Amino acid sequence: MTATALKDLEITDLRVAFDGFTAVDGAALRVGPGDLRFLIGPNGAGKTTLVDAVTGLAKATGTVRFGPHDLLGRPVHRIARLGIGRTFQTATVFENLSVLANLDIAAGAARRPHTLLRRRRGVPEEIEHALETTGLAAARDRQAGVLSHGQKQWLEIGMLLVQNVQLLLLDEPVAGMSHEEREQTGQLLRRIGQDRTIVVIEHDMDFVRTFATSVTVLHAGRVLSEGTVAQVRADPRVQEVYLGETGAPAGADREA
Ligand SMILES: Nc1ncnc2c1ncn2[C@@H]1O[C@H](COP(=O)(O)OP(=O)(O)OP(=O)(O)O)[C@@H](O)[C@H]1O
Numbered sequence: 120m121t122a123t124a125l126k127d128l129e130i131t132d133l134r135v136a137f138d139g140f141t142a143v144d145g146a147a148l149r150v151g152p153g154d155l156r157f158l159i160g161p162n163g164a165g166k167t168t169l170v171d172a173v174t175g176l177a178k179a180t181g182t183v184r185f186g187p188h189d190l191l192g193r194p195v196h197r198i199a200r201l202g203i204g205r206t207f208q209t210a211t212v213f214e215n216l217s218v219l220a221n222l223d224i225a226a227g228a229a230r231r232p233h234t235l236l237r238r239r240r241g242v243p244e245e246i247e248h249a250l251e252t253t254g255l256a257a258a259r260d261r262q263a264g265v266l267s268h269g270q271k272q273w274l275e276i277g278m279l280l281v282q283n284v285q286l287l288l289l290d291e292p293v294a295g296m297s298h299e300e301r302e303q304t305g306q307l308l309r310r311i312g313q314d315r316t317i318v319v320i321e322h323d324m325d326f327v328r329t330f331a332t333s334v335t336v337l338h339a340g341r342v343l344s345e346g347t348v349a350q351v352r353a354d355p356r357v358q359e360v361y362l363g364e365t366g367a368p369a370g371a372d373r374e375a
């Protein structure tokens with residue numbers, strides 16, 4: 120198996136319980152490379168918990184496979200080493216370090232210490248590539264702390280790219296972004312999603328409509344509906360769940 124082998128994420132009967140409360144209750148999901156899958160659902164539906172389970176942060180039962188690998192029960196770092204990465208709603212970059220240094224540290228997690236940036240001449244190819252892909256090339260020497268909210272999210276995505284992540288799980292990446300940043304983020308996800316598997320948790324239905332190739336609706340820890348944006352919007356069960364919520368995805372009270 121090569122590091123760039125295309126792989127499916129396949130989840131079956133996933134369950135996560137916290138002190139008797141079942142946050143994920145038998146969820147099942149299959150996402151393949153080239154798909155830009157959006158995971159939507161009301162607050163508390165279990166979206167973040169599902170990602171926590173896939174990445175080893177939450178103890179779960181059921182099965183989670185990525186390509187040939189069973190993920191459940193593996194520690195976080197071993198799951199990361201299989202090419203699986205996630206972002207959090209609050210970007211977790213090193214604010215005092217430059218964009219370049221952040222990328223170098225991320226890349227360093229996948230290589231030996233003696234190749235750290237200060238001992239090398241020039242910038243490694245994968246870092247140069249990530250700078251270009253994320254649109255951060257001109258900001259490479261800026262402190263991460265002074266970047267815009269959008270740029271920080273892109274940096275975090277870049278930090279996954281330099282680790283050659285093949286499965287990206289992004290938790291509300293465009294929350295708090297300007298309209299233009301959202302658009303740029305969508306284009307970025309399209310670019311990197313061509314040969315990777317991407318799952319995006321999102322509440323912003325304009326963003327979902329524009330960029331999702333498929334949507335899974337989670338409700339009370341279970342998959343309520345799945346399909347294209349149009350299909351899930353037309354699903355009466357989805358409309359029912361979202362009735363009265365602002366930003367209703369099904370447009371229950373509007374036309375599609
Ligand atoms: N560590 C925890 N301990 C106890 N309950 C938790 C824990 N983490 C999450 N929960 C509960 O599990 C349920 C699902 O939470 P989760 O964060 O996965 O929802 P979500 O779909 O991501 O919601 P949101 O859209 O608000 O981010 C919620 O009821 C939440 O309160």
Ligand SMILES: [Mg+2]
Nearest residue numbers: 166167168290
């Ligand atoms: Mg969440």
